[in-house]
Amino acid sequence: MKINGFRGRLITADHADYDTARAVWNGAVDRRPRLIARCGGSADVAAAVRFARDHDLEIAVRGGGHNVAGTAVCEDGIVIDLSAMRAVRVDPAGRTARVQGGALWGDVDHTTQAHALATTGGIVSHTGVAGLTLGGGIGFLMRAHGLTVDNLLAAEVVTAEGDVVRASADEHPDLFWALRGGGGNFGVVSSFRFALHPVGPTVLAGPIFWAADDTTEVLRFYRDFAAEAPDELGTVVRLGTVPPLPAIPAELHWRPAVAVICCYAGAVDDGERAVRALRRFGTPLVDLLAPTRYAAFQAATDDTVLHGWHYYWKSTNLAGLSDDTIAVITDHAYAARSPRSYSAMFHMGGAVARVPQDATAYAGREVAHNIIIDGVWLPAESGKHAAAETAWARRFLQALQPHRATGVYVNFLDSDDDTGRVREAYGDRTYRRLAEVKAKYDPDNAFHHNKNIGPG
The missing domain is CATH 3.30.43.10 (Uridine Diphospho-n-acetylenolpyruvylglucosamine Reductase, domain 2)
Structure with missing residues (x-):
C-alpha cells in the first residue's frame, strides 16, 4: 500500500x-x-x-x-x-514553546523545566498534549495560569481537505476559538504554540492521606479550605485506596483513604503558609507534601494508571460541596471492588473563572469542582471486575444527579453510553457555534471518531 x-x-x-x-x-x-x-x-x-x-x-x-x-x-x-512527532522547542526569552501533536506532557515538562518554565498540563505525564489541550486542559497550574487552552497561542492544523493552515487570534480566529475546547472535530493539529510561565523547578507538592473513615470531616474541611485557597495552590482530592508507590510506607498500601494532592505554583515558603491548616487537620496517615521537582511531581502517579489496564469513566460538574453532596461521595467512593478504582475531584476557579465564557469553546468556567469516577482493573481481572466497576461508576454518577451543576468536562466522557452527553459538555449556545465552525471546516464530518459535533 x-x-x-x-x-x-x-x-x-x-x-x-x-x-x-x-x-x-x-x-x-x-x-x-x-x-x-x-x-x-x-x-x-x-x-x-x-x-x-x-x-x-x-x-x-x-x-x-x-x-x-x-x-x-x-x-x-x-x-x-502522530506518535513519532514529539519534538518540543522552547523560546525561553519569549516564554513560549512549540510542541508537536504527538508529544506527551512529560516531553513538555522535561524540556520547559530546563528553563524553569511550564504551562498547564495534565496530572499524568504520559497524557497526550493534543487530546488534553483540545478538550480544555485541566491541571495543577490552572488556577494560577488558566487552562491549557488559555495558554494556546497558535496551532498548525491539517483540515479535512488536506490543507495546512495556521489558527491563531489573527488567522482563522473562528477555528482557533473552536480548537480551544471543541476537541478533535475540526482537523488534525500537527503542532501547538503555548505561552509559558515561571514555575519551579522546585515546587511544594505532594499528597496528604487520611483514613477513609475520616472522609466526611476531611471533605467538609476541604470545602472551606479550597474556597479560601490562593490561586497558586492547585488541589485534587483522590478517594480510593492508597496506591503502592515507593514513597508510601508498605503497611498503608491498598488501604482505603482520602488524599488531597497539592501543588503550589509559587515560592516554596509561600506554599508552606498556604497549606499549613491542611497539614494540621485531623490525623493524617501520611504527609508527603514537600519541596520537589515539578517534573518529577507531574510523573509521580504515572504507575497508578498504566497503559494497557482497563478503564471505565463517568464524570460530572458539581454544584458545590454541600453536606448532602459530601455524603453521597463518602457513601459511594469506597464501594468499588477493584482496589485500583478511584474517584478524583478537581478544584477549578481562579484564573479559569476569570476568562470570559465565550472566549473559548471550553464551557465550564463557572464550575468550582468537577468529579471523575474511574473504574480500573487489570486485563486478567475482566471477568471479576469489568461489570462490577462499570456498575459502580454508573451508580455513583446517578447518586450525584441531584447535586450536579450544568455540564461535564468533555475529556472525561467515556465511550458509547456518553455519546449523548457531548451537547451537555458545551451547552446549547456554544454547541451551536461549534457546529457552525464544523460546517465550515469539515462539512462532511470526516473527523467524527471523537466526541463528535456534527456540522450545523
Whole structure:
C-alpha cells in the first residue's frame, strides 16, 4: 500500500509492529484498523488525510492515545498516527514553546523545566498534549495560569481537505476559538504554540492521606479550605485506596483513604503558609507534601494508571460541596471492588473563572469542582471486575444527579453510553457555534471518531 506524498511509516495487519501500534492507553479498547499511517510531520498528516478522503476510509487521529474512549484507533479504517512527532522547542526569552501533536506532557515538562518554565498540563505525564489541550486542559497550574487552552497561542492544523493552515487570534480566529475546547472535530493539529510561565523547578507538592473513615470531616474541611485557597495552590482530592508507590510506607498500601494532592505554583515558603491548616487537620496517615521537582511531581502517579489496564469513566460538574453532596461521595467512593478504582475531584476557579465564557469553546468556567469516577482493573481481572466497576461508576454518577451543576468536562466522557452527553459538555449556545465552525471546516464530518459535533 502506498500513499502519495507520504514519507512516514505505514503499518498494516501483517506488520510485526501492528498490535503494538494499534494499542492505546485503555486496554479495554481493541480495534483493528486497516492502516496505521505513522507521520513524520505536517506534510505526512496532510497526505494521509487526503488518502483517507479519496478512499472513503474511517479516520482516527492518534496523538498520545490516552483518551479513555479509545478514539485514537478505529475499526477497519486509517489511524493518522502522530506518535513519532514529539519534538518540543522552547523560546525561553519569549516564554513560549512549540510542541508537536504527538508529544506527551512529560516531553513538555522535561524540556520547559530546563528553563524553569511550564504551562498547564495534565496530572499524568504520559497524557497526550493534543487530546488534553483540545478538550480544555485541566491541571495543577490552572488556577494560577488558566487552562491549557488559555495558554494556546497558535496551532498548525491539517483540515479535512488536506490543507495546512495556521489558527491563531489573527488567522482563522473562528477555528482557533473552536480548537480551544471543541476537541478533535475540526482537523488534525500537527503542532501547538503555548505561552509559558515561571514555575519551579522546585515546587511544594505532594499528597496528604487520611483514613477513609475520616472522609466526611476531611471533605467538609476541604470545602472551606479550597474556597479560601490562593490561586497558586492547585488541589485534587483522590478517594480510593492508597496506591503502592515507593514513597508510601508498605503497611498503608491498598488501604482505603482520602488524599488531597497539592501543588503550589509559587515560592516554596509561600506554599508552606498556604497549606499549613491542611497539614494540621485531623490525623493524617501520611504527609508527603514537600519541596520537589515539578517534573518529577507531574510523573509521580504515572504507575497508578498504566497503559494497557482497563478503564471505565463517568464524570460530572458539581454544584458545590454541600453536606448532602459530601455524603453521597463518602457513601459511594469506597464501594468499588477493584482496589485500583478511584474517584478524583478537581478544584477549578481562579484564573479559569476569570476568562470570559465565550472566549473559548471550553464551557465550564463557572464550575468550582468537577468529579471523575474511574473504574480500573487489570486485563486478567475482566471477568471479576469489568461489570462490577462499570456498575459502580454508573451508580455513583446517578447518586450525584441531584447535586450536579450544568455540564461535564468533555475529556472525561467515556465511550458509547456518553455519546449523548457531548451537547451537555458545551451547552446549547456554544454547541451551536461549534457546529457552525464544523460546517465550515469539515462539512462532511470526516473527523467524527471523537466526541463528535456534527456540522450545523
